[in-house]
Each structure stands twice: as C-alpha cells, then as structure tokens.
Amino acid sequence: MNAPSPDGYTTADGRSIGPVLMEMKNITLRFGGVKAITDISFDIREGEIRAIIGPNGAGKSSMLNVISGFYVPQEGEVWFRGARRPAMKPFQVARQGIARTFQNIALFEGMSVLDNIMTGRLTLMKSGLMAQALWWGRAEAEETAHRAEVERIIDFLEIQHIRKTPVGRLPYGLKKRVELARALAAEPKLLLLDEPMAGMNVEEKEDMSRFILDVNDEFGTTIALIEHDMGVVMDLSDRVVVMDYGKKIGDGTPDEVRSNQAVIDAYLGVAHD
Amino acid sequence: MPEQFYFALEVSLNGLMAGIMYALVALGFVLIFKASGIFNYAQGVLALFAALTLVGLQNGQIPFAHLINAVFGTSLHHFGWTLPAVVAIALTAVVMTGLAILIERYILKHLVNQEPIILFMATIGLAYFLEGLGDVMWGAEIKNLDVGLPQGISETIDEVTFNWFGYGFFIDRLDIVATLVAAALVISLMLFSQFTKYGRALRAVADDHQAALSVGISLRFIWVMVWSIAGIVALVAGIMWGSKSGVQFSLSLIALKALPVLMLGGFTSIPGAIVGGLIIGMGEKLFEFFIGPMIGGATENWFAYVLALIFLVFRPQGLFGERIIERV
Numbered sequence: 001m002n003a004p005s006p007d008g009y010t011t012a013d014g015r016s017i018g019p020v021l022m023e024m025k026n027i028t029l030r031f032g033g034v035k036a037i038t039d040i041s042f043d044i045r046e047g048e049i050r051a052i053i054g055p056n057g058a059g060k061s062s063m064l065n066v067i068s069g070f071y072v073p074q075e076g077e078v079w080f081r082g083a084r085r086p087a088m089k090p091f092q093v094a095r096q097g098i099a100r101t102f103q104n105i106a107l108f109e110g111m112s113v114l115d116n117i118m119t120g121r122l123t124l125m126k127s128g129l130m131a132q133a134l135w136w137g138r139a140e141a142e143e144t145a146h147r148a149e150v151e152r153i154i155d156f157l158e159i160q161h162i163r164k165t166p167v168g169r170l171p172y173g174l175k176k177r178v179e180l181a182r183a184l185a186a187e188p189k190l191l192l193l194d195e196p197m198a199g200m201n202v203e204e205k206e207d208m209s210r211f212i213l214d215v216n217d218e219f220g221t222t223i224a225l226i227e228h229d230m231g232v233v234m235d236l237s238d239r240v241v242v243m244d245y246g247k248k249i250g251d252g253t254p255d256e257v258r259s260n261q262a263v264i265d266a267y268l269g270v271a272h273d
Numbered sequence: 274m275p276e277q278f279y280f281a282l283e284v285s286l287n288g289l290m291a292g293i294m295y296a297l298v299a300l301g302f303v304l305i306f307k308a309s310g311i312f313n314y315a316q317g318v319l320a321l322f323a324a325l326t327l328v329g330l331q332n333g334q335i336p337f338a339h340l341i342n343a344v345f346g347t348s349l350h351h352f353g354w355t356l357p358a359v360v361a362i363a364l365t366a367v368v369m370t371g372l373a374i375l376i377e378r379y380i381l382k383h384l385v386n387q388e389p390i391i392l393f394m395a396t397i398g399l400a401y402f403l404e405g406l407g408d409v410m411w412g413a414e415i416k417n418l419d420v421g422l423p424q425g426i427s428e429t430i431d432e433v434t435f436n437w438f439g440y441g442f443f444i445d446r447l448d449i450v451a452t453l454v455a456a457a458l459v460i461s462l463m464l465f466s467q468f469t470k471y472g473r474a475l476r477a478v479a480d481d482h483q484a485a486l487s488v489g490i491s492l493r494f495i496w497v498m499v500w501s502i503a504g505i506v507a508l509v510a511g512i513m514w515g516s517k518s519g520v521q522f523s524l525s526l527i528a529l530k531a532l533p534v535l536m537l538g539g540f541t542s543i544p545g546a547i548v549g550g551l552i553i554g555m556g557e558k559l560f561e562f563f564i565g566p567m568i569g570g571a572t573e574n575w576f577a578y579v580l581a582l583i584f585l586v587f588r589p590q591g592l593f594g595e596r597i598i599e600r601v
Contacts, residue, residue, distance in 0.1 A: 108484060
C-alpha cells in the first residue's frame, strides 16, 4: 500500500484515519537466550483498527505485552502520543490510557459484573483516600457520575441482564464481553484486545466482531488486536502486521497482506530445502 | 435452676467479650491474607509493637534510651512530658503507617511472585525483628496502659440485672467498650471496602493481581494501604489487651489464639473473623466452667485448637470462607 501521509489516510469504507498514536521502533525482546521478538517496527494510527496476526508462537502476545508494559523489551523504543515512553510498570501504562483484555480472561471472578466494569474507571476517579474513606460529598457525586457512564457501556454491549451476577458464574463468551466492557470503561486512547475471539463459536465471533466495529465507530477508539484466525481479522481491520517466529514478515492492508508471498508461506507452510 | 441458667448466661457473655479480643487480632490477619495471600505471622507482634509505642509516646519515654545510655554513658529516660491519650493514639497510627511503608519497601517489594511459604517465613522474621525492636526501643518491663477507657465491673449492669432477674451480672466495662469499638471498626471497614474506589481496588487486588494491574491499580500502593489498616487494627487490639492486662511481651502470643479463630471463620472473611472469635471466646469459657472441673481444668489452653481441628475435618474452608473448588 502507499505509505500513509503523516496526517493519516482514508480507508476503503471512507473512514478517515488520524496521525500516528503509537509507534514501536526496532523492538527486540529476549527471554534468557531465546528471542521472542526480533527487531520489529510498526505504528498504530488514531481511529484505526490494527491487527497483529501470525501462527501460534509467532510472538504476537509478547508484542501486546510490550505495548501494555507487562514485558520490557531489551532493545527498541516505544513512542506514545508523540513522546518516547520510559520503562513503565503495567499500572502506569494503564493510567496513560492504554486498556487491554487478556487471552485467558483476567476478570475479578468474585465481584459482580457492575463492580468489575467500575474498576475500569478507577484511574479516572480523582477524589483522594481521605475523602473516599469519609465519603465526603465529592466522592459520592463522583461515584454517581462514573456509575452513569458504566451503565451506558453496559447498554452498549448488551449485558444489562447480568449486571449483578458474579463474574465467576458467567459462561465464557459473556466473560469476554465483560472484559471488553471493563477495558472500555477506562475510556482508553488505545484499546488492546488479546485474541478477543479465541474459543468462541461462530455466532459469538460474529457478535464480538460487531461490537469491535461498533466501539471503533461509536467511541472513535483506536484498537489493536491479536488474532490467529485470518478470516476474522481481514474483515475487521484497516491494516495488518504479520509476525512469524518473532519477525515481521508483512505489514499493510488486508488485501496487500493476503497476496504477500511470505505470509502465504508462513500460514500454509513451505518446503525448506 | 434459674440461678444456674443465669450463671451460664453470664459466662457466655464474658466469653463473647473475650472473643472480641481474639476477633480483633484475627481481623488484621484476614485483611492482609485477602489482599496478598500472605499469612502474616507478625500480626500479634504488630499489636504488641503498637501498644508499646503508644505507652512510650504517652509517657514521653525516650526511644532506645537503654542503648543510648549504654553507648554514651548518659542516663536519659524521659522527655519529661505526658501526651494526651488522643494525641498519642494518633501519633501511634502514624508510626504504624510508616511501618507499613517500610515493610513494603524492604520486604514485600523484593518478594513479589514468590511462593506463599517464603512470604510466610518473611513474616516470621518480621515478627522476631519487631519484637526485638520493641524491646530495644521501649524496654522489656511490663507497662501500664491507660488511655482513659473505663475499667472494672459495671455496677449499673450489676444493679439493673439484679433488680430484673434477681441475679447480678458481672460484666467488665472495658469489655463493653471493646465490643463497641470492634463493631464500629468492622462496620467502617466493610463500608470502606464496598463503597469506595480504594475499597474496590482492594477487592480487585485480592481477586486477581494481573487484572488489577491492567486497570491501573498499583499493587504497591494497595499493599501499603492494607498493611497500614492492619497496623491500625493491631493498634486497636493492642489498646484493648494492654488496658486489660498491661503491655507485656506475651501479648504477641495472642496471635496463636487467632489461628483457631481463623480456621473457624475462614481465612478470607471479615465477618468470619468476628464470628469465629466470638465462638472460640464463648466456647472456651463455657467449656472451662462446666466441663473443666470434671477433667482437671486448664482447658482454655487447648480447647480452641481442638475445636479448630474438628472444624478442619468437616468444613476446611471455615464457616464463611470461600469454597475450595479445584477445576480439573
């Protein structure tokens, strides 16, 4: 594809994509002697749905963990909103406005759906420890305002009927949706989805795809997602990074990636001689 | 017959009051265990340390006086002031918060992601360190703690009950205060954890560390907060026990009585700690008074542990603990 201009580009379906929000520059991540990611660079633009795909073990999840601060790369730079990001703890990254979901779902199983989603807004709540402890006026007003916002997200993701249910009792597909709701509640500048459709049946996958598109459309949220199911990703995303054995083997629109020989080889296998 | 019934009732009531004391110590355990999965062996010593610091501050004792005198040949003992009880309690609360920060900075931070047994060992180390520190700082003699709590048998209750039932109940006024304070403490802790953002963060951390990180919760901040709260709960327990029987080093041994309380109530439940404490306290006293004489007495030493053992067989998660379900 044509290299996008600094100000952005327009997608095939007419959505306009903004300037670069996050840029990964020459990232290398090692575990002991094993290289999980080798010298990868790519960018994520405002308003975009960006996918990272690749076969199992390609290093996709590692890359997502680098973005969300769970792993610190040995080499390379992470740039976010025009500034280089120093090494950070995951909770600091979250406070910068990067929310995420997990492949294996990390929800607070003992808490209700509503409480789980409310935790997503913790970083947005301003009143201090003493005010909270004594439940001073502002703390209460704040809680009410945040609660209203959370109810809007609950409506949006169609999970009103399970608001009070402890998350531990929900089926897998709904848990995934609650996790998405919690991430959305933080009003993130960048939303990271780690295999949002893993382990779902066709119907659940279609629902989740619709929600991802709606979130991007309605809230204008920039989304980066990982998926190993090619089909789903191609329909969903604006641009795709393809990884294999920790290296980047392709980057471009779904159509470009689909016709890339290295990508076809990685997915279908190729004779090594 | 009614005479004996009233006597049993009086014994139970006194047992309940003693149970409140156990519950106060158990409460500190539960808070830390819930938030970090650490079984804090040092909780009893925290109560001792808080009580020692409180007495020291109140009487204007110079910390490390023995050490300073031994090294420099001086003979310092007191600053020469006495602080009002409220000020001394507030200062001690500050000291306990400072202690929580130090514990996080120098112990917990370095042991993140370690096995629970390693953290448990660390708290044993902490317990002995604090006991020694308390000794060096404030001296080892038994101290009298008086923060102005009412002491002695309540004559009003004695009179009123005598007029009503023809049997005067002997109830210690300090026990009544302890009960009220414990109730207030538990209610405010529950409200804090249910209805504030920090309480929600606390529950989140207790549930899943990774998920908590991903929504922007700082684990270190939460740990400092929990240890501070546990320190302040320890201070309350220290005040009650200290007022009752003087501040002495055997105070740290109450921690061992809190263990059966936790087995009964469940390690992760705040109401469980309270109910467990009450059951142990009451059971202990009733058993001692009615069965004790038949088997030679001194049953208070072991009754709690036997009860806990029986519980472990039939309901290992305790009365209020989370069901242990291993998914296969």
